[in-house]
Amino acid sequence: MNNKSSSIKKLLIGGLTAAMVLGGTTSAFASDHKGEDHRGNGKSKQEQKSKQQKPAKSKPKFKADFADIKGGDVEWANRHIASLASLQVFEGYEDGTFQPRKAVTRLETIAAAVRLMGLRDQAESEKEMKAQLNFRDADKLTKKYPWAVGYVSVALANDLFLENETAIQPEASADRLWATTLLVKAMKLDKEAKEKMNTKLDFKDADQIPAGAVGYVAVAVEKGIIQGYENGKFMPNKPVTRAELAALLDRTGDQMPDVGHTLKAGTVVSAVSNNKLIIQQGKDSVQLTLDPDVFVFKNGVKVNVSSIQAGDYVKVRMYNNLGIFVDIIRSGEVNSLKVRGGFEKFGVDNRGKISSITISENVNGQTKSVTYPVNDDVRLIGDTSKLVLTDPKTQVELVGSNYQVDVIQVIQN
Numbered sequence: 001m002n003n004k005s006s007s008i009k010k011l012l013i014g015g016l017t018a019a020m021v022l023g024g025t026t027s028a029f030a031s032d033h034k035g036e037d038h039r040g041n042g043k044s045k046q047e048q049k050s051k052q053q054k055p056a057k058s059k060p061k062f063k064a065d066f067a068d069i070k071g072g073d074v075e076w077a078n079r080h081i082a083s084l085a086s087l088q089v090f091e092g093y094e095d096g097t098f099q100p101r102k103a104v105t106r107l108e109t110i111a112a113a114v115r116l117m118g119l120r121d122q123a124e125s126e127k128e129m130k131a132q133l134n135f136r137d138a139d140k141l142t143k144k145y146p147w148a149v150g151y152v153s154v155a156l157a158n159d160l161f162l163e164n165e166t167a168i169q170p171e172a173s174a175d176r177l178w179a180t181t182l183l184v185k186a187m188k189l190d191k192e193a194k195e196k197m198n199t200k201l202d203f204k205d206a207d208q209i210p211a212g213a214v215g216y217v218a219v220a221v222e223k224g225i226i227q228g229y230e231n232g233k234f235m236p237n238k239p240v241t242r243a244e245l246a247a248l249l250d251r252t253g254d255q256m257p258d259v260g261h262t263l264k265a266g267t268v269v270s271a272v273s274n275n276k277l278i279i280q281q282g283k284d285s286v287q288l289t290l291d292p293d294v295f296v297f298k299n300g301v302k303v304n305v306s307s308i309q310a311g312d313y314v315k316v317r318m319y320n321n322l323g324i325f326v327d328i329i330r331s332g333e334v335n336s337l338k339v340r341g342g343f344e345k346f347g348v349d350n351r352g353k354i355s356s357i358t359i360s361e362n363v364n365g366q367t368k369s370v371t372y373p374v375n376d377d378v379r380l381i382g383d384t385s386k387l388v389l390t391d392p393k394t395q396v397e398l399v400g401s402n403y404q405v406d407v408i409q410v411i412q413n
Helices: 003-013 045-049 075-086 106-116 138-144 146-157 176-186 190-195 211-222 242-253
Strands: 262-268 276-281 284-298 301-303 313-319 322-330 336-348 354-363 366-381 395-401 404-410
Touching (some): 075 242, 190 211, 322 395, 366 395
Antiparallel strands (some): 284 301, 336 395
C-alpha cells in the first residue's frame, strides 16, 4: 500500500489499534440480538441492548423456518437462510418474517459479513461502539444506528471498504458488485483479486463492471460464490435481495476457516442414534454429537433427524461441540459419485460458471487426469484459496451422483 493510501486508512480508523483478532475465541453467539436494520419496524434488539452487559455463552436460540419464504423465486434460498440463521449471522425480523424479496441495505450486509468472520463480540464491544469514524455520513450512523458503529469500525479495520469509499451509505441498497467485492475481501482474497484484474469476463454486460472490480468478480465466480443470470448477464448494479444475500453469505462461509463456528462435511456412515452422527471425511470417521433440537434441512424443508440416512452427504454447523444445523446436500444414491485426488484445473462455461473439474486420480494403479462435469449449483467447501494455484498436493474430494459433481471439498492435509 502506498503512503497516501496508508495515511487515508489511518485517518479513517482513527483511535483504533491496528491489531485485530480474527476467529479463535470470538463467537457468533455472543448475545441474543436480532441484528438487522429494521427500517420502519421500530428499533432492533441490537439498538435496545447495545449498552447492556452481554450474557454468558449458552445454547443458541434461533428461528430458521419463516412462513414468508414461499414461492419458487425464493424457496431455493431456504437452506441458505436456515444455515445463516443457525449462526445468528443473518436473521429474520422481530415480527417473525424474513422478507426474502426485500432489497438488503449496505449496513445489513456489512453487519452480516462481520459476523460471518467471527467478529461479532469485537464489533459489539464497548471500545468499538465508541470508535470515531471519519466517514462523511458518520454522524447519521451514530444518531440513527448507534448499534452499528462497532460493526463499521471492525469492517474498516479488516479492509472490507474500498480505499476510495468516503461514505457508509447505511440505507442504500447493496448491489451485486458491491456485495461481491465485500465478501471477497471478507475471505481475505484481495491479493488473488488484484492478480485477476486483467481477466476477460464472459458476461454480456462485462463492460458495466469497472476495471478495478474485475478481479473481485473473477474470484467470486471462480469460488462459486456468485454467478451470472440465464441471459448471460452479471447485472452488477442490481440490488441484492435478502434471500440472495443469504445464499452469498452461506457459500462464502463454507470456504472460510473456523471463525467461532465450525463446519463439518462428509458422508453419513449410519443413521443417527442417541444424538450421535458418524460421518466419513476422506479416510477418517468422525463422530458428531447433535443438539436435541438440531435443525435438519432437506429439499427445501425442515425434516426430522430420522431423515438422515447412511450414504447421505451432509454439512453440519457446530457450536460448542454440538451440531445445531444439518443440511442434507445429497441423498445417498446407488449411482453416487465419491472420488478423491489432486486438484488440477476448473473448466468454465460461457457464463463464467464452473462447468467441470479435473483431478489427478489413481485409476487401476496409475495416476491419470480425470475430468468430471459439475452441477450448476455446486457447493465448494473448505479452504478454496488452495485452488487458486494448480498444485497436485491440494487434495479434493468430489461428491455427486451419476458422475456429476455436487460438492467439491478441499481436504485439509
